[in-house]
Amino acid sequence: MLYLYISHISPAHNHSLQSHTHTLQPSLSTMEWKRGPIIGRGSSATVSVATTSSGDLFAVKSTDLSTSQFLQKEQHFLSQLSSKNIIKYMGFDINYHNNKPTYNLFMEYATGGTISDMINKLGGSLDECLIRFYTHQVLLGLDYLHNNNIVHCDIKCQNLLICEEGVKIGDLGCAKFVENDVGKRDFKFSGTPVFMAPEVARGEEQGFPADVWALGCSVIEMATGFNAWPEVNDPVSGLYRIGYSGEVPEIPKCLPEDGKDFLAKCLKKDAKERWIVKELLQHPFVRSLNLSCETRDSPTSILDQGFWESLPVSDASPVVTRVVGFSSEGPVERIRQLVEATPSSSGLPDWDDEDEWITVRSNRLEEMNVECGDFMFSDSNVDDVEDIENLVVDEDYMSLEYSSSPRVLDFDHIIISNNKELFCK
Numbered sequence: 001m002l003y004l005y006i007s008h009i010s011p012a013h014n015h016s017l018q019s020h021t022h023t024l025q026p027s028l029s030t031m032e033w034k035r036g037p038i039i040g041r042g043s044s045a046t047v048s049v050a051t052t053s054s055g056d057l058f059a060v061k062s063t064d065l066s067t068s069q070f071l072q073k074e075q076h077f078l079s080q081l082s083s084k085n086i087i088k089y090m091g092f093d094i095n096y097h098n099n100k101p102t103y104n105l106f107m108e109y110a111t112g113g114t115i116s117d118m119i120n121k122l123g124g125s126l127d128e129c130l131i132r133f134y135t136h137q138v139l140l141g142l143d144y145l146h147n148n149n150i151v152h153c154d155i156k157c158q159n160l161l162i163c164e165e166g167v168k169i170g171d172l173g174c175a176k177f178v179e180n181d182v183g184k185r186d187f188k189f190s191g192t193p194v195f196m197a198p199e200v201a202r203g204e205e206q207g208f209p210a211d212v213w214a215l216g217c218s219v220i221e222m223a224t225g226f227n228a229w230p231e232v233n234d235p236v237s238g239l240y241r242i243g244y245s246g247e248v249p250e251i252p253k254c255l256p257e258d259g260k261d262f263l264a265k266c267l268k269k270d271a272k273e274r275w276i277v278k279e280l281l282q283h284p285f286v287r288s289l290n291l292s293c294e295t296r297d298s299p300t301s302i303l304d305q306g307f308w309e310s311l312p313v314s315d316a317s318p319v320v321t322r323v324v325g326f327s328s329e330g331p332v333e334r335i336r337q338l339v340e341a342t343p344s345s346s347g348l349p350d351w352d353d354e355d356e357w358i359t360v361r362s363n364r365l366e367e368m369n370v371e372c373g374d375f376m377f378s379d380s381n382v383d384d385v386e387d388i389e390n391l392v393v394d395e396d397y398m399s400l401e402y403s404s405s406p407r408v409l410d411f412d413h414i415i416i417s418n419n420k421e422l423f424c425k
């Protein structure tokens with residue numbers, strides 16, 4: 001395995017948590033933890049890998065306390081859920097980061113990144129078998145949520161996380177209990193415009209069928225590498241088109257017949273005609289998974305070693321962003337409000353300005369050699385690393401090959417993922 005994370009923690013910026021710890025889970029509430037490199041950014045928060053003092057990795061999703069309503073909502077939902085297809089909750093706390101009160105949500109670290117990352121890694125689209133497999137896993141997660149009366153409201157490949165046991169649904173910041181909307185004229189709706197179902201774009205309702213539509217859009221992204229409405233450039237015209245044009249997204253020709261049929265069932269314009277998750281779980285597209293895929297040589301299972309190689313850190317802001325609105329205004333005013341609710345106005349801190357982290361992923365550092373106490377990098381992109389104190393590496397790093405002229409670096413503290421400390425200067 002080839003993950004490599006280097007955190008650059010100068011003594012002045014060492015944010016082990018001592019203050020305001022309110023975690024629900026004793027495992028993290030009583031332990032210090034250390035924030036590592038940023039592994040993802042969304043419109044409402046920044047996600048970093050983190051490590052406990054015993055070297056266990058987890059993910060921490062953080063934002064300013066003052067703008068943490070989505071994160072607190074996510075905590076509320078995640079803390080009540082337990083499913084192998086929903087990202088596992090591990091607690092939360094509030095601490096000071098850059099002298100600002102910061103809300104941190106702890107969850108399991110999805111070592112494989114997101115399905116979006118996987119699409120990029122595999123050259124812009126996924127193999128048919130992988131699509132079947134991932135779709136099945138997402139359906140299982142949705143089935144669990146819907147059985148618990150929860151609509152996710154923001155299903156998209158960027159929120160589908162690849163863990164060792166399979167795909168798990170993440171980012172429950174937009175989720176809601178469905179009965180809360182019954183009879184309300186001013187229900188809140190949220191999500192990402194190009195994944196929104198027509199009834200959501202029109203501000204009518206956002207129930208279980210909206211998650212099914214978004215799953216259909218996600219399958220299109222898995223198959224083509226593009227969102228379901230590739231010609232849509234801005235959310236205003238996008239929401240008009242989705243809500244009022246009567247069009248449905250184009251079904252990718254590259255999908256097999258059962259895949260096309262599956263999508264047709266997900267992308268019914270009329271929410272009442274759309275198949276529900278339980279029906280889709282019986283659809284041949286996901287039912288035939290084992291028959292058609294098990295014997296293939298290609299890496300169709302996420303358990304294949306190759307799939308666990310490092311994925312690039314997602315630097316780009318999301319292509320399409322989360323929006324929130326109310327249905328009581330007319331569509332024009334509502335859509336205008338949605339556009340104004342883009343990340344730049346979300347209050348998300350500019351974590352780019354932080355200087356305490358250097359993020360290095362293994363795909364930039366494959367040429368590396370390890371000697372006792374020293375690490376050598378041949379990657380000229382690694383700059384300003386003299387003060388690195390802490391290195392977290394997964395197993396097997398010793399087998400990495402080194403070539404070309406290396407730079408030699410010293411580290412004070414080295415941890416590998418099986419919790420053994422190897423070398424200390």
Ligand SMILES: Nc1ncnc2c1ncn2[C@@H]1O[C@H](COP(=O)(O)OP(=O)(O)OP(=O)(O)O)[C@@H](O)[C@H]1O
Pocket residue numbers: 039040041042043044045046047059061087107108109110111113114154158159161170171173314318321322
């Ligand atoms: N548990 C995790 N393990 C690994 N990576 C994660 C995890 N959670 C989130 N990420 C990464 O961080 C990114 C942002 O996370 P998330 O979507 O939860 O943030 P957000 O602010 O709620 O985003 P959105 O723009 O959808 O509202 C994800 O796309 C993913 O790349």
